[in-house]
Amino acid sequence: MKLKKYITTISIMIFLTFIILISQSKIGVLKDNIEKDARKAHKIPEEWITAKDVNNNLGSLLFYSEDLSNFTFSIYQNKPGLSFGYFFRLGGGLPEISDEILKVTSTGNGDIFLSLNKVEVSRIEIDNGTNTKEILIESTKPFTVIIPENSDEIKFYNIDGHPISNDLIIERKL
Numbered sequence: 001m002k003l004k005k006y007i008t009t010i011s012i013m014i015f016l017t018f019i020i021l022i023s024q025s026k027i028g029v030l031k032d033n034i035e036k037d038a039r040k041a042h043k044i045p046e047e048w049i050t051a052k053d054v055n056n057n058l059g060s061l062l063f064y065s066e067d068l069s070n071f072t073f074s075i076y077q078n079k080p081g082l083s084f085g086y087f088f089r090l091g092g093g094l095p096e097i098s099d100e101i102l103k104v105t106s107t108g109n110g111d112i113f114l115s116l117n118k119v120e121v122s123r124i125e126i127d128n129g130t131n132t133k134e135i136l137i138e139s140t141k142p143f144t145v146i147i148p149e150n151s152d153e154i155k156f157y158n159i160d161g162h163p164i165s166n167d168l169i170i171e172r173k174l
Contacts, residue, residue, distance in 0.1 A: 028085025029076065034059045038074035042091060053146045057109040059086050060144040062097070068116050068142070073097060075104060075112060075174065089174055096170035101156065106174040110149040116142045119168055120159045127153040 029037045035050055044063045048070075051062040059076035072093045076086035089106075096102040101115040115121065122139040125132055129152045137143050139159040147154055156164040 028078065028087045030085050031059070031078075034074075034076050034086055035061055038063070038076075038088070038091070041088065042072055042074065044072060049142075051142045051144050053112075053144050054086075055110075055146050058106055058112060058146050060104075060112045060114060060146055062114050062116075062142050062144045064116060064142050071097060071116060071142070073102075073114050073144070075106075077106065077109065077174070090172075094172075096172075100168045100170050101164070103169050103171045104174050105171065108149065109174075110151070111147045111154070112144065112174075113147065113169075114142075114144045119156075119164055121156050121164060122159045122161075123157045125153075125155045125157070126151045127155075 031054055034054060035052060038044065038061050039046070045065075048063045048065055051064070053060050057078050059078075061074045062071065063073070064071035072091065074091040075089050077089045078086045090104065094102055097114050098116050099118055101113055101119065101121070104112040104114070106112065113124075117137070117139065120139040121137045121143065123137060124135040124145060126135070126147055128150055135145060137145075156169070158164055
C-alpha cells in the first residue's frame with residue numbers, strides 16, 4: 001500500500017513539474033507547431049500568407065498580407081542539450097525585410113535570409129567549397145531560407161540572372 005502511495009505521489013509531482021515547465025516556456029514548441037505558436041503569440045491574422053523554412057536547428061517564418069503592405073517575422077531556435085522543441089528568439093517588422101534582404105546569423109546554426117523580395121531574387125547559389133547548390137525562388141513572392149553554417153559563398157541572383165549587390169543584404173546577429 002505504501003509503495004502505491006509513493007508511486008502516485010511521485011507521478012503527481014512529475015506531472016506538476018511538467019505543467020510548470022510548459023507554462024514558463026521552459027519546454028519548447030514542436031516543429032509542427034511553430035507557425036501556430038507564432039500566429040498566436042504575435043496575433044497574426046489568419047489570412048496572412050506564410051513563407052517558412054525549418055530545419056533541425058532553426059525555424060524562420062515570414063508572415064505577410066497579400067498586398068505586401070504589412071508583414072512580420074518570427075525566428076525560433078532548437079536549443080542543444082536538455083530542451084524539447086523550438087524557442088522564440090527574434091521577431092517583428094524590421095524594415096530591411098521590406099526593401100532589401102535581411103540576413104540573421106545564428107552562430108553554430110547557419111544564416112537565415114528573409115525578404116518581401118522587392119529586389120526580385122529568383123535563385124540563390126550556395127558554394128561550400130566543393131559543391132554548389134542552387135535554390136530557386138519565385139521572384140514575385142516573399143521568402144525565407146536557412147543556409148547551413150558551412151557555406152563559404154552565398155550569391156543571390158535576380159530574375160534577369162544578374163547578381164544582387166551585397167549592399168542590399170543587411171546583417172544582424174541572433
